[in-house]
Amino acid sequence: MSNVVLLSTRRLPPTYFDQVREDLGDQNLTIDVVGWVAPSAWVADKVNTFTLIGPGRMPAAPAPEEPVVVAEKPAVVAEPAPKPQPAAPQPTPPAKPKPTGAKRVVKAVEWRARKARKVAGRMLPPAIKSSAPVKFLRGQRATSDLGKNYWERVLSRRDVLTTIDQADVVIALDAGAIWAGWNLGQRKASTPVVLGLPAARRELDMMKAPVGNG
Template sequence: MSNVVLLSTRRLPPTYFDQVREDLGDQNVTIDVVGWVAPSAWVADKVNTFTLIGPGRMPAQPAPEPEPAAEPTDAAPDAVIAPEAVAAPETVVADEAKVAPAAAEVAAAGAASATPPPAAAKPRPTGAKRVVKAVEWRARKARKVAGRMLPKAIKTSAPVKFLSGNRANKDLGKTYWERVLSRRDVLTTIDQADVVIALDAGAIWAGWNLGQRKASTPVVLGLPAARRELDMMKAPTT
């Protein structure tokens, strides 16, 4: 049985680990995950371990489904009403005639009290408060004008997106690697792996450093490269 460690900085759904086993060609592979972000749902039944080293909390275990209620086997007996408990028709009519006027008076009083008083007008700022409000308004307007000065085509262009995304991945990659180094349990899990797989750009820096520290363990980027490493391990030696 092979043992792989997945390095990830993205949110992974539980179904992803079924895909991992299919792509690796081994349904019995043991999967340990070192994640910066918690999975989107409960994954204890999908992986061996999931170690969260970033912010957030692991999802709670879902509550078990309630068992269906048993249907009664015997029909309940019909209720028996005593004749003296039934009021005569003329009595009911007389009671309604007495209650109706009183109920109408109560409803009218409630409607009158439910009408909300008119809201008082908000006083306009004066003096120093007025100056502060004016300065804040001009600052907001200046930020909007500055944002419009850079054409949208430039802000959304591929080079700008690449540079901003590359900077974010680089910062996350360094933080992720530092957190891996600070966790003895994570390093122990990695030492027991047959293959270490960096799944995304944020985990590449950690994968590269792990490859330099322990050359005997293959550290690869992506599942196809991991499949080749596992196939070579399983191939008979001549």
């Protein structure tokens, strides 16, 4: 039975781990996950361990189902409906006083600040804001920051490093986990560290292949 460690910075559903076993060709595969984001639902029945190293908390276990008890309906006795009472008139709220003195100056400054932000936002055309190059650069920067934070957190957790040391294959699942995967590959060359499930399948198949006599 093989043991793999999944490095992930995405939110994974429980059904994803069924797909992992299918793609790797081993229904008895032992899966340990090092996640930056908690899974979308309870996964204790899907993986060996799921270690959350990012913000948030793990989902709670589903509550056990309780038997449904059907209560008998009581007899209905017809009673005349009460007459509606007229609603009491609502008092008119007092008029809001206009700001005077120092308050009036503060309101004026806030209004000018809001107007300045709107003008600054209009200075960059919407077409540039939403253009593919700008979106790509923003995404690259965010991914780079996430990758560094993820790797630093992995290094700071002795339990995570122990789990990784016991793996047959370490799999970086997404762009945010690539930097951690690369560094782990440099630290321990004896354990394959790959990107994606297809590459992991090749490594596991080679491990299971009989060794020739040469």
